[in-house]
Amino acid sequence: MQRREERRRISQEEKRKQVHHVGIHAKDFLLVPNLLSLSRLLFAIPAVYLIVTSDNEANDLTAVILLFASFVTDVLDGVWARMFHSISDLGKILDPVIDKIVVITISFALALGNRDPQLPLWMLGAVVLRDVIILLLARRVLHEDHHLFVSSWTGKAATFCIAFTLLSYLLDDFLAEGLLTVLPYISVGLLVLSSIDYFEKYWSVRHKRYL
Numbered sequence: 647m648q649r650r651e652e653r654r655r656i657s658q659e660e661k662r663k664q665v666h667h668v669g670i671h672a673k674d675f676l677l678v679p680n681l682l683s684l685s686r687l688l689f690a691i692p693a694v695y696l697i698v699t700s701d702n703e704a705n706d707l708t709a710v711i712l713l714f715a716s717f718v719t720d721v722l723d724g725v726w727a728r729m730f731h732s733i734s735d736l737g738k739i740l741d742p743v744i745d746k747i748v749v750i751t752i753s754f755a756l757a758l759g760n761r762d763p764q765l766p767l768w769m770l771g772a773v774v775l776r777d778v779i780i781l782l783l784a785r786r787v788l789h790e791d792h793h794l795f796v797s798s799w800t801g802k803a804a805t806f807c808i809a810f811t812l813l814s815y816l817l818d819d820f821l822a823e824g825l826l827t828v829l830p831y832i833s834v835g836l837l838v839l840s841s842i843d844y845f846e847k848y849w850s851v852r853h854k855r856y857l
Contacts, residue, residue: 677725677737679724680737683719683741684740693708696709696712697709701762708814716748720745723737724742749808753765753770753774757770769834772834773837775836787848787851800840803839804839807832
């Protein structure tokens with residue numbers, strides 16, 4: 647019984663390492679990783695416009711190039727931050743928030759636009775519901791406990807799979823038949839897994855004083 651309690655305490659301590667007190671400074675906006683994060687919006691906005699305005703191969707390919715550039719900056723900002731020690735709390739907020747803005751807006755464009763095929767509405771609902779819940783929980787923890795969630799592998803895996811799914815809907819003419827049927831289910835499965843992970847982190851932070 648004692649060993650079980652010790653393992654439980656160790657597990658909780660490991661989870662606590664994924665949060666820390668927040669310190670945001672104005673100069674952090676000029677850090678290269680944060681500028682790269684903001685640049686994703688510059689790629690995503692014209693991509694959404696192309697997706698919504700017309701459904702043709704040329705526009706879709708252009709949108710894919712823009713979105714691919716946006717996803718590349720998502721990788722580069724993290725690599726740059728680690729290589730050049732430019733990690734900041736502002737970046738840890740900007741990166742996931744901008745990811746969610748890009749993913750949600752592209753999902754809306756693919757689900758509600760006059761397109762064939764359309765992104766399933768149930769996947770759009772799952773994406774929006776999960777991201778809204780996570781943002782509300784993160785805001786509460788940040789406001790009341792002054793802690794900041796750090797992205798986990800489950801969240802990154804879910805984001806990558808969703809991004810791949812969204813690109814696949816723009817490249818459906820070049821993909822194997824049936825792939826678009828499977829990808830939304832895989833994406834939602836990873837969304838559920840990442841949501842459970844975030845709930846565990848939230849529970850750990852909110853109840854840390856009682857352990």
